[in-house]
Amino acid sequence: MGSARVDALKGIDFSVEGGEFVAITGPSGSGKSTLLGLMGLLARPTSGELRFRGQDVANLDHVRLAKLRNAEIGFVFQSFQLLERTSALENVELPLVYADVPPTERRDRALAALERVGLGSRIDHVPVQLSGGEQQRVAIARAIINGPSVLLADEPTGALDVRTGADILAVLRDLNQRGTTVVVITHNLDIAGSIEKHLALIDGRLEFA
Amino acid sequence: MQLSDQFDLARRSLRRHVLRTVLTMLGMIVGVASVIVMTSIGLSARHLVAVEIARLGTNLLTVQPTTRTTDALSGSIGSRALSEADGAALTNEVAKVQYAVPVVGGDARLVFGNSNWQTSVIGSSPDYLAARDWQTGAGRNFTLREVASAEKVMLVGKTVEAKLSPQQALLGSIVRVNDAPFRVIGVISPRGFSASGRDLDDVVIAPISTVKSRLIGGYFREHRDAVAYLLVKGSRSDELGDLQAEIERVLRARHRIRSGADDDFAVRDPVAALTASKSTSEALTVMLACIAGVSLLVGGISIMNIMLVSVSERTREIGVRVAVGATRTDIRKQFLAESAAIAGLGGAIGVAIGIAAPLVIGPITGSEVFIDPWVCVGALSFSIVVGLLSGLYPAFRAASLDPMDAIREQ
Numbered sequence: 201m202g203s204a205r206v207d208a209l210k211g212i213d214f215s216v217e218g219g220e221f222v223a224i225t226g227p228s229g230s231g232k233s234t235l236l237g238l239m240g241l242l243a244r245p246t247s248g249e250l251r252f253r254g255q256d257v258a259n260l261d262h263v264r265l266a267k268l269r270n271a272e273i274g275f276v277f278q279s280f281q282l283l284e285r286t287s288a289l290e291n292v293e294l295p296l297v298y299a300d301v302p303p304t305e306r307r308d309r310a311l312a313a314l315e316r317v318g319l320g321s322r323i324d325h326v327p328v329q330l331s332g333g334e335q336q337r338v339a340i341a342r343a344i345i346n347g348p349s350v351l352l353a354d355e356p357t358g359a360l361d362v363r364t365g366a367d368i369l370a371v372l373r374d375l376n377q378r379g380t381t382v383v384v385i386t387h388n389l390d391i392a393g394s395i396e397k398h399l400a401l402i403d404g405r406l407e408f409a
Numbered sequence: 410m411q412l413s414d415q416f417d418l419a420r421r422s423l424r425r426h427v428l429r430t431v432l433t434m435l436g437m438i439v440g441v442a443s444v445i446v447m448t449s450i451g452l453s454a455r456h457l458v459a460v461e462i463a464r465l466g467t468n469l470l471t472v473q474p475t476t477r478t479t480d481a482l483s484g485s486i487g488s489r490a491l492s493e494a495d496g497a498a499l500t501n502e503v504a505k506v507q508y509a510v511p512v513v514g515g516d517a518r519l520v521f522g523n524s525n526w527q528t529s530v531i532g533s534s535p536d537y538l539a540a541r542d543w544q545t546g547a548g549r550n551f552t553l554r555e556v557a558s559a560e561k562v563m564l565v566g567k568t569v570e571a572k573l574s575p576q577q578a579l580l581g582s583i584v585r586v587n588d589a590p591f592r593v594i595g596v597i598s599p600r601g602f603s604a605s606g607r608d609l610d611d612v613v614i615a616p617i618s619t620v621k622s623r624l625i626g627g628y629f630r631e632h633r634d635a636v637a638y639l640l641v642k643g644s645r646s647d648e649l650g651d652l653q654a655e656i657e658r659v660l661r662a663r664h665r666i667r668s669g670a671d672d673d674f675a676v677r678d679p680v681a682a683l684t685a686s687k688s689t690s691e692a693l694t695v696m697l698a699c700i701a702g703v704s705l706l707v708g709g710i711s712i713m714n715i716m717l718v719s720v721s722e723r724t725r726e727i728g729v730r731v732a733v734g735a736t737r738t739d740i741r742k743q744f745l746a747e748s749a750a751i752a753g754l755g756g757a758i759g760v761a762i763g764i765a766a767p768l769v770i771g772p773i774t775g776s777e778v779f780i781d782p783w784v785c786v787g788a789l790s791f792s793i794v795v796g797l798l799s800g801l802y803p804a805f806r807a808a809s810l811d812p813m814d815a816i817r818e819q
Binding site: 233234237240242243262263266267269270271275277281283284285294295297298299300342346 | 410411414425725726728729730731732733734735736737738739811812813816817
């Protein structure tokens with residue numbers, strides 16, 4: 201078996217400034233997920249430069265990348281990606297477990313994060329007992345619990361109905377207004393249109409829309 | 410990530426699949442329990458042999474005739490090869506011989522009042538007790554004079570006394586032995602049971618002359634000098650080999666056996682025979698424990714199998730953990746902690762079963778229970794090591810997953 205090399209992204213040069221609210225759109229297969237992986241420090245570029253807060257992170261070791269993800273980046277996924285059979289509260293605590301925060305402090309901070317995304321009750325429910333909107337709020341609470349500077353949302357409204365999707369978007373906008381940089385990756389042009397800065401990925405190239 | 414968090418995570422994950430966890434542990438449970446049980450059996454066997462050796466007495470050899478003759482008149486079968494005179498000669502001529510006592514034996518029926526009891530009778534000289542390291546608990550031993558005049562006196566074991574006269578002491582009483590009245594002049598100090606479960610106190614000892622003439626018929630009645638065997642006690646244990654050679658030299662001379670011809674007697678060291686059987690059973694125990702150890706390895710393989718299943722089931726979970734900040738080390742530790750917990754818990758249950766089983770079964774079979782704590786510690790540590798080793802590959806596999814692929818996994 202041979203493997204063909206495919207350049208998922210090519211010749212992309214862009215930056216997101218602190219405090220921006222950015223939408224990145226593109227048809228499926230355009231490299232959105234690859235871009236998300238790079239921006240989230242989950243993947244390294246095969247060539248080129250990747251800077252986070254001015255620091256070249258393309259060649260950082262795994263442990264440093266993990267610490268940066270833990271402290272500076274929050275992920276929100278289309279299918280929520282909550283741990284099964286684990287309460288909402290414990291799902292939210294997860295990043296703090298890897299930050300070596302003691303259990304009592306974890307709980308307090310998780311409760312505060314859930315409050316901020318508008319989910320004060322039902323914190324002891326496991327994901328299957330929660331609605332899609334509630335699950336996505338739990339996922340956002342998990343993403344922001346460690347006070348990250350960047351929130352990366354991959355199709356955050358893709359699995360939700362229009363109204364709930366709008367609610368979730370409102371939560372993201374609220375977080376942005378409090379200072380968090382938010383990047384939303386979506387193929388939904390309506391949503392992208394409501395966001396201040398809109399970039400479109402076409403055939404591995406990024407253009408202003 | 411803290412160690413306490415790692416183990417909390419492992420605990421939750423194992424509780425999520427209770428049946429699967431228990432089934433995975435089975436190999437460890439069975440392996441550890443059988444290692445402990447096998448060594449416990451081995452220790453018990455070793456103890457039994459030690460007890461048996463102590464019962465036989467130390468520095469003892471037996472000399473038995475190896476040829477048999479048929480008496481022309483009565484047709485009874487026996488051997489004239491060894492005589493009481495041989496015993497006397499050994500005592501007198503071999504310095505290393507402390508005692509060489511002639512022994513005959515048989516069964517006899519004892520009647521006292523309304524009780525009767527069948528037991529074994531030993532006929533010997535007064536030195537028999539000393540040669541065996543036995544003592545009289547009450548009364549006295551019989552004398553050479555009583556042997557010479559074939560007095561109807563005897564020493565009884567505790568069991569015989571208890572069977573014939575449960576209420577009062579038998580000392581001084583007249584007991585009919587095969588219809589002849591014998592006076593009980595002594596009671597032998599209790600000796601308990603042999604390793605094979607024989608009651609060592611169910612015995613009667615009387616002067617050899619009396620036993621031959623009154624109690625056992627056949628060959629010994631016509632050949633008053635013949636003995637069933639000679640019991641020889643050496644003065645020092647480290648000279649048993651020399652002693653054996655001396656005995657052979659003296660007896661060959663007395664029996665006028667030409668050089669090159671076979672002995673008509675055999676000198677045996679009962680302790681040596683036991684020691685040989687002891688080392689055989691110990692080798693067997695070690696082998697059985699090793700086989701049990703192999704099942705620990707098999708248990709390790711089943712842990713590896715389940716851990717691999719667990720890694721592929723939890724691919725998305727691994728992706729999410731990496732996304733929120735878990736390092737590869739964290740992921741590796743998570744799965745290592747889980748496999749170590751399975752093995753350690755299984756090992757602990759195995760230790761409990763391995764200790765409990767002999768404690769329950771031992772009293773039923775009437776044998777003493779021995780458990781080596783170091784075997785328990787060793788088996789438990791070994792199971793944890795096996796658990797860690799079998800978790801290594803699945804853990805590395807989990808840690809090397811590409812997080813983007815892992816998250817997108819459906």
